[in-house]
Amino acid sequence: MFSNARYKVSCRFFLVLAIPGDGAARLGLVVSRKNVPGAVQRNRLKRLIRENFRRRQSQLCGANLVVLARKDAHRHPNPALNRKLDGLLDDLLGKMRSAGAAEPGTANPDTARRESP
RNA sequence: CGAGUCAGCCGGGCAAUCGCUGUUCGUGUCUUUCGGCGCGGACGGAGGAAAGUCCGGGCUCCAUAGAGCAGGGCGCCAGGUAACCCCUGGGGGGCGCGAGCCUACGGCAAGUGCAACAGAAAGCAUACCGCCAGACAGCCGUCUGGUAAGGGUGAAAUGGUGCGGUAAGAGCGCACCGCGCGGCUGGUAACAGUCCGUGGCAAGGUAAACCCCGCCCGGAGCAAGGCCAAAUAGGAAUCCCAUGGUGCGGCUCGCACCGGAUUCGGGUAGGCCGCUACAGGUUCGCGGCGACGCGGGCCGCAGAUGAAUGAUUGCCCUCGACAGAACCCGGCUUACAGGCUGACUCGGCCU
Numbered sequence: 343m344f345s346n347a348r349y350k351v352s353c354r355f356f357l358v359l360a361i362p363g364d365g366a367a368r369l370g371l372v373v374s375r376k377n378v379p380g381a382v383q384r385n386r387l388k389r390l391i392r393e394n395f396r397r398r399q400s401q402l403c404g405a406n407l408v409v410l411a412r413k414d415a416h417r418h419p420n421p422a423l424n425r426k427l428d429g430l431l432d433d434l435l436g437k438m439r440s441a442g443a444a445e446p447g448t449a450n451p452d453t454a455r456r457e458s459p
Numbered sequence: 460c461g462a463g464u465c466a467g468c469c470g471g472g473c474a475a476u477c478g479c480u481g482u483u484c485g486u487g488u489c490u491u492u493c494g495g496c497g498c499g500g501a502c503g504g505a506g507g508a509a510a511g512u513c514c515g516g517g518c519u520c521c522a523u524a525g526a527g528c529a530g531g532g533c534g535c536c537a538g539g540u541a542a543c544c545c546c547u548g549g550g551g552g553g554c555g556c557g558a559g560c561c562u563a564c565g566g567c568a569a570g571u572g573c574a575a576c577a578g579a580a581a582g583c584a585u586a587c588c589g590c591c592a593g594a595c596a597g598c599c600g601u602c603u604g605g606u607a608a609g610g611g612u613g614a615a616a617u618g619g620u621g622c623g624g625u626a627a628g629a630g631c632g633c634a635c636c637g638c639g640c641g642g643c644u645g646g647u648a649a650c651a652g653u654c655c656g657u658g659g660c661a662a663g664g665u666a667a668a669c670c671c672c673g674c675c676c677g678g679a680g681c682a683a684g685g686c687c688a689a690a691u692a693g694g695a696a697u698c699c700c701a702u703g704g705u706g707c708g709g710c711u712c713g714c715a716c717c718g719g720a721u722u723c724g725g726g727u728a729g730g731c732c733g734c735u736a737c738a739g740g741u742u743c744g745c746g747g748c749g750a751c752g753c754g755g756g757c758c759g760c761a762g763a764u765g766a767a768u769g770a771u772u773g774c775c776c777u778c779g780a781c782a783g784a785a786c787c788c789g790g791c792u793u794a795c796a797g798g799c800u801g802a803c804u805c806g807g808c809c810u
Contacts, residue, residue, distance in 0.1 A: 389769050
């Protein structure tokens with residue numbers, strides 16, 4: 343998925359990859375112990391990402407996402423991270439819409455399933 | 460009021476809305492059950508350290524006649540416990556005015572080893588300055604011998620004080636203190652007491668140095684272990700077809716390879732159990748100084764599996780630290796914003 347992701351947006355805290363799909367939108371989390379050492383902070387980031395995904399789920403029209411937390415993302419408070427994620431998802435939706443106008447999405451769900459977790 | 464010691468507790472609160480997960484009830488649906496998937500309601504949903512994984516157990520599988528060796532752990536005494544390197548009580552030693560705190564606290568007159576610098580000398584040693592005697596010299600001094608009281612070195616120097624004694628001295632002798640051994644008394648014991656006897660008594664320290672002595676220890680871990688069980692490939696058994704097909708070969712002969720059906724066991728993906736009810740919590744009574752034990756009542760208190768406790772908003776306060784269960788307990792250790800309670804000690808002031 344990292345190599346054949348169709349869409350890619352990122353900032354200092356997160357990297358978001360996406361492949362269009364059909365059916366329910368799906369989310370993969372990558373929050374490594376290397377980037378975020380403490381278990382409590384790791385849980386916090388995962389909750390935050392899931393919450394944002396849940397809020398925007400209906401707009402994503404079945405896309406498969408992978409969100410990677412970068413190093414030191416846990417050093418920032420929730421409101422700042424929420425704003426960043428919100429912005430990233432906006433960018434992603436923008437890219438998907440402009441691409442979708444040119445070419446109707448033909449994703450390969452099998453590939454996505456194999457590599458998403 | 461100030462300073463301090465010990466023990467224990469709390470670890471933001473409330474409300475609304477939107478979510479996650481488990482149990483349960485109702486309901487819809489799928490194929491009837493089992494069960495799956497929805498929807499709705501109710502209830503439960505991280506910690507004092509969940510952490511480090513440092514000890515000890517339960518549980519599971521494997522191994523195992525017994526004993527020993529190796530290796531490791533522990534080490535004053537008594538008790539508690541499922542067990543412990545833990546806890547409680549007691550003893551010895553050290554620190555503090557004190558409440559209290561700390562303590563790997565068996566053995567070095569079995570063996571081996573180690574000790575920088577200083578110092579004469581640091582282990583089966585010895586005399587630098589001294590003191591004393593004798594000889595030489597005869598003003599200082601030199602040599603030989605005795606001695607270890609005084610000085611000096613050191614973390615540590617072969618018991619301390621006094622008197623006797625002596626050339627000067629020395630446990631050389633004596634008294635007291637200290638120490639060792641034996642007895643007695645108290646105590647379950649460690650140990651204490653010192654009434655008595657006895658030895659003039661030490662060539663010391665270090666065993667978280669090797670070692671010796673005593674006691675204890677089988678291994679691996681819930682990804683333990685067990686159950687259900689696709690697809691694909693391979694295996695076994697039975698039955699059927701039975702002399703067929705393919706390749707070599709000119710052909711016959713011959714050689715090699717290839718069938719179908721059913722059942723079975725192993726077993727991967729996947730699912731389920733293990734999985735939370737217990738060395739459980741709490742309260743009362745009894746026993747015990749206490750750790751804890753016994754008995755009765757009451758309570759049900761997370762079970763996730765890419766891994767659930769959150770988000771947003773509002774109000775309040777002291778403005779929120781360290782930090783996230785993964786089979787379960789008992790400990791230890793470490794991290795921690797801030798706050799609360801009780802007992803006690805020392806000092807000051809007032810009555």
